[in-house]
Amino acid sequence: MTSTWTSSEKVVRIDQVGGPEQLKLVSIEVGMPGPGEVRIRHKACGLNFIDIYHRNGVYPLPMPHSLGMEGAGVVEAVGEGVTHLAVGDRAAYASPPPGAYATARVLPARSVCKLPDDISFETGAAMMLKGLTAQYLLRRTLPQGGLQAGDTVLFHAAAGGVGLIACQWAKALGLQLIGTAGSDEKCELARQAGAAHVINYRSEPDFATRVREITEGRGVKVVYDSVGADTWEGSLNSLAPFGLMVSFGNASGVVPPVNLGTLAAKGSLYLTRPTLFTHLATREASQAMADELFAMVSRGTLRIPVEQRYPLAEVVQAHRDMEARTTVGCGVLLT
Known part of the structure; x- marks a missing residue:
């Protein structure tokens, strides 16, 4: 793997705001991380209502844009200055910018945390945004x-x-x-x-x-x-x-x-x-919040209810189900 290495990856993008039909699965080239960044190969990606707000324009994004705010997978490369992660680490995150609906991506390393071995990738992808939201609400707000x-x-x-x-x-x-x-x-x-x-x-x-x-x-x-x-x-x-x-x-x-x-x-x-990402603005805060969440899950105090699973290619149906409010618990896209 060299500094110029890239690969063609599947990514869900939107070209304009609108309904679930705007979600398109496309191929893009994903390269190596820059300073302070990490490249992750996703095993699962979380589904959240904020993804709908990005898609329908409640929270505007420049177009075209990828969607998805949380995921879990394996670290493929780390950029200069990243010391808390290494190639091969299991990792999970909730982090801007959107782009988790993808087979692999590069993103800021600040909010990416090592995922304990006793927590599955599906659970990791489903719990970061929602679990950290529950944490900052009940523990900080x-x-x-x-x-x-x-x-x-x-x-x-x-x-x-x-x-x-x-x-x-x-x-x-x-x-x-x-x-x-x-x-x-x-x-x-x-x-x-x-x-x-x-x-x-x-x-x-x-x-x-x-x-x-x-x-x-x-x-x-x-x-x-x-x-x-x-x-x-x-x-x-x-x-x-x-x-x-x-x-x-x-x-x-x-x-x-x-x-x-x-x-x-x-x-x-x-x-x-409040917003979650204000609370996750520093590496130290991200790790402290994640540590508390991981501990609660590892000892069985929290059970993360992954009730909906969709292949990445079925993201349109996933959004339809969320908007119809027929879902319960957490949902993930599987890569």
Whole structure:
């Protein structure tokens, strides 16, 4: 392998924003990593709602562009200055820029971590973005005074990839997690994962009233909301005074402009719109967060639910399934 070595690889790209039909499997030349970069041959790539936001233009990308934010595989080459990885290492990552829907790629090494031998490539690909999201939410994005065992939190989309991991993590922390989902079957999955209470928002659309009943009128200390527009008002109405509203996704649409006076009227509420990649901005932070996630998975505290598997060539169907919200747990593309 020389410094000019390249290979033809399969990559999923889009030429313009739109529906799943915009996803095209093409061949491109992938070369060697530059300084601070690594080349990985993927075994599996994770599927996430952020991929849909990139495809449909909610989060704009320059065109044409590849998609996919997480993957796992084997290191094929490392660039100058990369010391934490070596050729042949098993590795996993959640990292910008998009491009994980590929047989191989070059990317910044900063957020790429060695994958423990007892964690499979499928699990590694499925857990990095979702697991690290659950980590930064429950461990780093905290209400006034933090979270202690016995505190109650509300977590929307509790049967999704992030949600099922968060249910397990919250239980391990001793938290009383109230999870919402769109069917009785999904609610049962959240309950089995560790949710203390579940609410089917289709049969109980006024979930805030149910939250107040569960908490004997107090409300919750924090709401973790990846649904967006549809749950916004109810989420605010579920919070206790000085509670924290964490909006970290837009599955049902973008939240409309916020009147700050609403936060005052509903109890001096706090509001944040965090992103995973702000937390992963340094090598040290990426490794510390991944170490905690790996430890939780290795000792069996967290089970990563890989429920959907698609060949890379079936990426269009994978996106259709995600948008229809018929999926549960995590999904991966296999290379």
